[in-house]
Amino acid sequence: xxxxxxxxxxxxxxxxxxxxxxxxxxxxxxxxxxxxxxxxxxxxxxxxxxxxxxxxxxxxxxxxxxxxxxxxxxxxxxxxxxxxxxxxxxxxxxxxxxxxxxxxxxxxxxxxxxxxxxxxxxxxxxxxxxxxxxxxxxxxxxxxxxxxxxxxxxxxxxxxxxxxxxxxxxxxxxxxxxxxxxxxxxxxxxxxxxxxxxxxxxxxxxxxxxxxxxxxxxxxxxxxxxxxxxxxxxxxxxxxxxxxxxxxxxxxxxxxxxxxxxxxxxxxxxxxxxxxxxxxxxxxxxxxxxxxxxxxxxxxxxxxxxxxxxxxxxxxxxxxxxxxxxxxxxxxxxxxxxxxxxxxxxxxxxxxxxxxxxxxxxxxxxxxxxxxxxxxxxxxxxxxxxxxxxxxxxxxxxxxxxxxxxxxxxxxxxxxxxxxxxxxxxxxxxxxxxxxxxxxxxxxxxxxxxxxxxxxxxxxxxxxxxxxxxxxxxxxxxxxxxxxxxxxxxxxxxxxxxxxxxxxxxxxxxxxxxxxxxxxxxxxxxxxxxxxxxxxxxxxxxxxxxxxxxxxxxxxxxxxxxxxxxxxxxxxxxxxxxxxxxxxxxxxxxxxxxxxxxxxxxxxxxxxxxxxxxxxxxxxxxxxxxxxxxxxxxxxxxxxxxxxxxxxxxxxxxxxxxxxxxxxxxxxxxxxxxxxxxxxxxxxxxxxxxxxxxxxxxxxxxxxxxxxxxxxxxxxxxxxxxxxxxxxxxxxxxxxxxxxxxxxxxxxxxxxxxxxxxxxxxxxxxxxxxxxxxxxxxxxxxxxxxxxxxxxxxxxxxxxxxxxxxxxxxxxxxxxxxxxxxxxxxxxxxxxxxxxxxxxxxxx
RNA sequence: GCCGGAGUGGCGGAACAGGCAGACGCAAGGGACUUAAAAUCCCUCGACCAUAUUGGUCGUACCGGUUCGAUUCCGGUCUCCGGCACCA
Numbered sequence: 018x019x020x021x022x023x024x025x026x027x028x029x030x031x032x033x034x035x036x037x038x039x040x041x042x043x044x045x046x047x048x049x050x051x052x053x054x055x056x057x058x059x060x061x062x063x064x065x066x067x068x069x070x071x072x073x074x075x076x077x078x079x080x081x082x083x084x085x086x087x088x089x090x091x092x093x094x095x096x097x098x099x100x101x102x103x104x105x106x107x108x109x110x111x112x113x114x115x116x117x118x119x120x121x122x123x124x125x126x127x128x129x130x131x132x133x134x135x136x137x138x139x140x141x142x143x144x145x146x147x148x149x150x151x152x153x154x155x156x157x158x159x160x161x162x163x164x165x166x167x168x169x170x171x172x173x174x175x176x177x178x179x180x181x182x183x184x185x186x187x188x189x190x191x192x193x194x195x196x197x198x199x200x201x202x203x204x205x206x207x208x209x210x211x212x213x214x215x216x217x218x219x220x221x222x223x224x225x226x227x228x229x230x231x232x233x234x235x236x237x238x239x240x241x242x243x244x245x246x247x248x249x250x251x252x253x254x255x256x257x258x259x260x261x262x263x264x265x266x267x268x269x270x271x272x273x274x275x276x277x278x279x280x281x282x283x284x285x286x287x288x289x290x291x292x293x294x295x296x297x298x299x300x301x302x303x304x305x306x307x308x309x310x311x312x313x314x315x316x317x318x319x320x321x322x323x324x325x326x327x328x329x330x331x332x333x334x335x336x337x338x339x340x341x342x343x344x345x346x347x348x349x350x351x352x353x354x355x356x357x358x359x360x361x362x363x364x365x366x367x368x369x370x371x372x373x374x375x376x377x378x379x380x381x382x383x384x385x386x387x388x389x390x391x392x393x394x395x396x397x398x399x400x401x402x403x404x405x406x407x408x409x410x411x412x413x414x415x416x417x418x419x420x421x422x423x424x425x426x427x428x429x430x431x432x433x434x435x436x437x438x439x440x441x442x443x444x445x446x447x448x449x450x451x452x453x454x455x456x457x458x459x460x461x462x463x464x465x466x467x468x469x470x471x472x473x474x475x476x477x478x479x480x481x482x483x484x485x486x487x488x489x490x491x492x493x494x495x496x497x498x499x500x501x502x503x504x505x506x507x508x509x510x511x512x513x514x515x516x517x518x519x520x521x522x523x524x525x526x527x528x529x530x531x532x533x534x535x536x537x538x539x540x541x542x543x544x545x546x547x548x549x550x551x552x553x554x555x556x557x558x559x560x561x562x563x564x565x566x567x568x569x570x571x572x573x574x575x576x577x578x579x580x581x582x583x584x585x586x587x588x589x590x591x592x593x594x595x596x597x598x599x600x601x602x603x604x605x606x607x608x609x610x611x612x613x614x615x616x617x618x619x620x621x622x623x624x625x626x627x628x629x630x631x632x633x634x635x636x637x638x639x640x641x642x643x644x645x646x647x648x649x650x651x652x653x654x655x656x657x658x659x660x661x662x663x664x665x666x667x668x669x670x671x672x673x674x675x676x677x678x679x680x681x682x683x684x685x686x687x688x689x690x691x692x693x694x695x696x697x698x699x700x701x702x703x704x705x706x707x708x709x710x711x712x713x714x715x716x717x718x719x720x721x722x723x724x725x726x727x728x729x730x731x732x733x734x735x736x737x738x739x740x741x742x743x744x745x746x747x748x749x750x751x752x753x754x755x756x757x758x759x760x761x762x763x764x765x766x767x768x769x770x771x772x773x774x775x776x777x778x779x780x781x782x783x784x785x786x787x788x789x790x791x792x793x794x795x796x797x798x799x800x801x802x803x804x805x806x807x808x809x810x811x812x813x814x815x816x817x818x819x820x821x822x823x824x825x826x827x828x829x830x831x832x833x834x835x836x837x838x839x840x841x842x843x844x845x846x847x848x849x850x851x852x853x854x855x856x857x858x859x860x861x
Numbered sequence: 862g863c864c865g866g867a868g869u870g871g872c873g874g875a876a877c878a879g880g881c882a883g884a885c886g887c888a889a890g891g892g893a894c895u896u897a898a899a900a901u902c903c904c905u906c907g908a909c910c911a912u913a914u915u916g917g918u919c920g921u922a923c924c925g926g927u928u929c930g931a932u933u934c935c936g937g938u939c940u941c942c943g944g945c946a947c948c949a
Contacts (some may be wrong), residue, residue: 052898154937250943257945264949283949296949333948355878365948374949382862383947456948577944647886654942656873664886674901712877722875725885732885739902804881809930811881835915849929855880859929 035684041675044635050148050604058782059110059153063563067107067734072098072565073603075572076113076160079139080120082145083192084617085612085645085657088629092642093453093609093651093720094571098183099764100154103788107236109564110153113160114140117168117212117469122505125468131497132505136163141518146629150638151767153784158549162538167545169491170555171538172586176473176484177594183229184462186482190300190367191461193221193586198504199465200225202534203458204258204579209330212579220329221370226472226531227459230586233807234259234455237585246605248652254577260456264414266371267449269295269348271307272356279303279348279359282370282454283377286443287435287719290424291377291389291398292355295348296341296362299324304344304361313346316782324363329757331364339364346853351423351448352439362387370454378414385414396546398423399432399833460583462534467497467505469532477519477526486520492528507516509531539580540587541603543567555596562598568602571651577608607718610654612645619657627657639766642667646720646765672762674733679738679755688748695741696750702733707791710761720765727761734758752777792813804855805830812836823850830856 098110121132155574160167166485194200194211200223238259241252253699264284265847266651279295297304299321320342341362346444347360358845378395384749388395395408401419418432427435428773443449471492473485485492495511508514508530519526547564548557565591577668588602612619612623644665706726713723734754738746761781763770774783798819803826805813813835817826827850830836842858850856
């Protein structure tokens with residue numbers, strides 16, 4: 018087998034007839050990669066005569082090694098980029114490095130090396146691996162988020178946010194990962210665990226920097242509707258995450274505390290007359306004041322302290338019992354004047370709504386269970402059937418809509434009218450108003466870590482919080498060398514970094530020592546790609562206006578909320594600031610599936626890892642790319658199959674052999690001049706393949722079926738050669754068929770296609786040829802096979818002229834011998850004919 | 862609980878607009894070539910039945926509906942995957 022032969026071009030005796038070259042991917046691939054690099058083949062420049070197309074794969078974290086997931090995204094992006102180039106677009110296809118982050122610090126400890134050194138080594142290595150895959154990147158546009166000339170602009174964007182009131186500092190209960198030794202954004206906590214290290218996240222009360230993403234909640238939600246070419250599942254995930262609910266904020270006056278009130282949020286103001294109690298979050302600021310001096314004081318404060326110590330998982334677990342303690346105080350229902358007890362409960366979250374909940378046990382299942390547990394009254398105020406449910410016998414809350422009862426002047430209204438009526442009434446009384454709340458929280462961006470972009474803020478004793486002036490950017494990271502306690506000290510551990518002077522008053526000041534969340538750096542990198550070396554601003558507006566938006570973005574589903582939400586937020590802020598024209602960064606999104614093997618994610622512990630390197634070494638990049646695109650449609654999970662790879666390699670060798678054999682033949686034989694039926698059929702196969710491949714890549718992103726269409730074409734060419742050997746073959750038609758096949762293969766297997774292209778003596782690069790166009794005339798057939806059904810079951814097949822009219826078709830169907838026999842003694846009820854497809858005869 | 866996606870041979874998958882279910886590939890079996898192996902080529906390959914070289918029945922998770930005709934459309938059920946969830 019060729020793959021085990023020496024790397025040099027080996028000649029061997031084939032079929033006793035020709036001396037041929039073996040398909041040697043390593044040699045071919047290295048040679049073309051070198052050529053493409055020398056010729057700056059993928060350089061993108063503004064060209065107003067062409068339509069631009071921005072193809073982007075999510076840039077990687079430079080972990081040091083490429084895995085199959087990487088190979089899959091890049092292969093998808095590369096096929097699209099090359100295809101679009103051939104279709105005449107001005108394609109930009111850049112690549113860079115999301116280079117800040119924790120692994121570099123861990124590696125620094127392990128290898129006693131500066132994080133930046135480790136990162137740069139990894140980048141060099143991964144870049145080589147990428148290039149071995151034959152990817153069409155414009156490396157002139159490479160960006161590295163950890164380089165000062167990049168994070169300078171990340172800091173600049175932070176200051177822009179600050180100026181616009183979107184970056185602020187507050188003390189709040191935040192997620193703390195003890196393993197990573199830093200705080201985390203809500204989006205970075207998955208089921209109570211740190212997204213990076215999977216250890217349990219604690220809650221801590223800290224003063225931190227936030228970005229006001231909640232200001233954009235409505236826009237981020239609404240604009241999902243204009244993203245028609247995003248997968249539904251990603252949009253749904255973002256909608257869920259933003260979590261919009263409509264309702265009312267209602268103020269309950271406090272008995273014994275004149276002028277004080279508790280504000281609650283509810284989606285069901287129509288149930289206000291059914292409120293029988295109220296529950297505050299343990300963190301609610303009023304708790305301490307309410308219990309002060311009551312006999313419940315000690316118990317409540319102890320309860321509050323205990324709950325606040327619990328971790329996020331403990332507190333939100335399904336098993337956690339709902340506990341409530343009476344504060345000894347009462348609130349007044351704003352519509353009924355009724356006095357209701359105020360409790361403190363472990364299930365109420367301070368961060369959502371107002372941190373206080375009105376309890377309506379008859380119409381909320383959780384309130385119902387809570388009321389039963391503590392023997393609190395249950396009052397039905399929404400009736401939904403003929404019988405009014407009895408409060409004693411109810412087994413569950415009724416949470417649907419209905420007619421309002423026991424609700425004073427509002428009796429008889431339906432729920433939706435009641436919501437409006439009650440809220441309007443409350444607003445008139447100054448006791449409430451319509452309100453929309455979101456689940457989305459502001460983005461916590463401080464990280465107590467070294468390897469990130471420093472937050473460009475200075476604290477001055479006289480002036481307070483002072484943003485670093487733009488001209489002083491970047492605030493550069495000090496060189497990290499010393500390691501303590503098995504960790505790289507964060508910036509607070511570098512006195513020369515911390516001590517500075519205030520730019521306003523010139524007095525002594527200290528720098529902010531937290532760095533920014535790495536997701537900040539990746540929220541705008543696509544903009545930097547348009548002008549990566551620009552020194553006057555984060556990007557050159559001329560370039561950004563030409564290239565943006567990203568027309569096709571490709572990446573993993575794991576960023577459905579995280580990166581994709583943050584990047585949309587940044588884009589909207591920059592649009593509001595007048596810096597860019599687009600409102601959404603990514604027009605079209607392809608969320609590719611994961612790569613599995615033997616039913617599990619590839620992992621060292623399972624021993625099922627296959628690396629791109631070993632595939633390239635053994636079969637060549639072209640084979641690996643072909644398999645990864647052929648095995649499944651891109652958005653589905655892919656099952657890695659070693660035998661499947663063999664199959665794809667076999668196919669490429671088959672293509673190679675076909676070309677070699679034909680080349681010999683063209684030299685040694687004359688061939689025949691007149692194209693006949695066999696040649697027309699071959700041409701039909703060619704043009705059918707062109708049509709299908711074009712549609713499958715360009716419209717459907719189904720590379721697997723595009724590849725199978727090329728395989729069918731190759732099979733057809735083999736069949737033609739076999740059916741008409743030697744001098745009876747038409748060399749011109751054959752040569753043309755091979756040429757088209759190579760063009761169709763070019764996006765998938767760039768090296769092999771380029772090699773064949775040149776071996777045929779064609780000029781230029783195959784990747785700069787116009788994409789083949791199918792000729793409808795060549796697709797036309799004279800005769801078609803039509804299925805004859807009786808009662809919907811296939812009973813025969815007839816071959817008729819392609820444009821046979823309906824009546825003749827039916828006649829032909831009826832006169833088919835077998836059909837005729839089956840029709841004896843039957844009454845024909847109806848006949849349906851679809852020209853070119855089928856005839857269905859319905860009988861009794 | 863709410864929301865989204867999916868369910869087709871031994872396997873990955875195909876069927877684009879309601880019209881021959883299983884393209885293409887993998888695996889498997891048989892054969893050719895070869896001293897042999899590799900490579901390559903040819904044939905078979907959903908299940909069951911049969912009078913078994915050209916026939917029949919069933920078959921796209923399940924039950925029903927619409928239709929001349931349903932993997933495809935509609936209603937319901939089940940299972941799996943994913944997101945959100947003590948969210949007021």
